[in-house]
């Protein structure tokens with residue numbers, strides 16, 4: 216799947232200011248404009264294309280601020296040093312950056328340097344201590360891709376985030392306390408980064424691997440600063456979510472797009488490509504199937520025989536409106552992903568029954584169904600299921616929702632429902648087959664950039680299913696593409712260039728589509744809150 220164009224090593228001019236993160240910590244209320252279908256068409260044309268530079272869309276500054284409003288909970292190290300040290304996996308590379316003179320000298324000589332490859336792993340981030348929990352939750356709820364307010368109420372994003380984070384913090388802290396007082400996500404993601412770096416090296420690709428988290432340290436902005444400071448010329452952006460959702464990869468890519476759109480140096484010096492989702496990679500599918508088989512065949516498992524347990528795929532949910540109104544491909548990708556793993560299991564001789572359900576819902580709106588808790592109850596109480604192996608499917612690392620929600624809450628619920636034989640497949644973490652596959656994905660992507668693929672295989676969702684088709688850039692960039700009809704499922708290796716996107720939401724053909732007003736509990740709360748705020752603001756000081 217490629218056709219040729221040239222791959223010029225990114226030329227480097229002397230670097231401009233390499234620090235942008237501090238300026239991103241605004242506190243302005245968010246305001247996010249709807250994107251046009253025409254912009255969406257331009258964005259979609261990126262699928263399958265390789266590097267596109269110097270073509271950055273004009274951005275709405277308020278959009279940018281709203282997505283980059285966050286708090287970092289303080290910390291002992293200076294922000295500059297923290298950003299560098301937090302984001303760079305290669306400790307050697309990090310320490311050399313602390314000398315500004317050396318950094319500038321390196322920048323000056325960079326024009327003559329070879330290509331320098333970087334891989335940016337995007338993830339959600341998690342609180343490392345119990346004190347981090349509330350500010351982490353604030354950052355999460357302040358994200359318009361997580362709490363999607365109607366346009367008229369977007370000015371309430373920040374106050375609402377404050378209210379929601381404060382009210383959820385105690386429950387959340389309790390959960391984090393039960394798994395040792397913090398999220399292991401950063402440690403595991405750093406380990407994955409180090410393993411990926413080594414795997415790439417063994418494939419002949421020298422690359423630094425950076426970690427950029429959306430809601431906690433090391434923040435995405437910090438990783439980008441380190442990427443600039445290191446003089447990376449070619450960047451592969453790899454969200455650590457196998458399936459695409461507006462709320463996860465979409466949010467991180469949107470933020471990254473904003474960072475690029477504000478930064479001429481990045482646009483000029485860093486050629487980049489995105490791997491939006493990769494659930495259908497044979498290596499990932501095979502490593503998931505292998506882990507499941509291993510768990511049910513474990514000699515000390517709770518099961519009488521490997522073919523006894525029901526295989527219970529539990530994915531993180533998203534609100535139904537993401538899929539049905541905004542066109543999030545998450546559900547379709549999840550279903551396709553499970554089907555592929557089940558096929559692979561059959562190939563390995565595993566024919567157990569399976570089910571897919573969605574966990575971790577938050578708030579009063581309807582989320583993807585069936586819900587994990589309801590399904591466990593139904594299976595145990597009404598269907599006589601006695602043995603179950605839980606498979607966390609939307610995560611590649613252990614974290615709060617595997618260690619607390621699945622291992623504690625759902626296990627207990629299963630027992631109460633009569634499912635007495637329980638097992639849980641571990642998250643992939645640094646599984647060698649998985650890491651090797653990620654490395655292959657990066658290599659494929661770099662090759663795609665070299666080839667500067669003008670058209671590529673793409674999968675287009677039609678109705679409820681996912682079908683394959685092909686397209687060419689001309690058609691997609693023609694401007695008459697209907698944003699409502701194409702939330703594309705992205706094949707890996709089809710590079711997507713952030714700088715070409717009207718928005719990453721436009722990459723999906725989704726994101727900020729105007730939505731019909733619906734009166735629900737959230738809207739009611741928002742309007743009440745607005746009236747309250749307006750009343751308070753209108754009151755004369757005593």
Ligand SMILES: C=CC1=C(C)c2cc3[nH]c(cc4nc(cc5[nH]c(cc1n2)c(C)c5CCC(=O)O)C(CCC(=O)O)=C4C)c(C)c3C=C
Pocket residue numbers: 339340341342352355360361362383387398399400456460462463531532533534577609610613614615616
């Ligand atoms: C595919 C993965 C994820 C999707 C989709 C997702 C959507 C989503 N999440 C929330 C709310 C919360 N998520 C929280 C933690 C959390 N979420 C994911 C992954 C997905 N989220 C991960 C990996 C983590 C854990 C990080 C860690 O600390 O280990 C939390 C905080 C924990 C808690 O209080 O329960 C919240 C809240 C929404 C609203 C949403 C979609 C709109």
Ligand SMILES: [Fe+2]
Pocket residue numbers: 531575
């Ligand atoms: Fe979540």
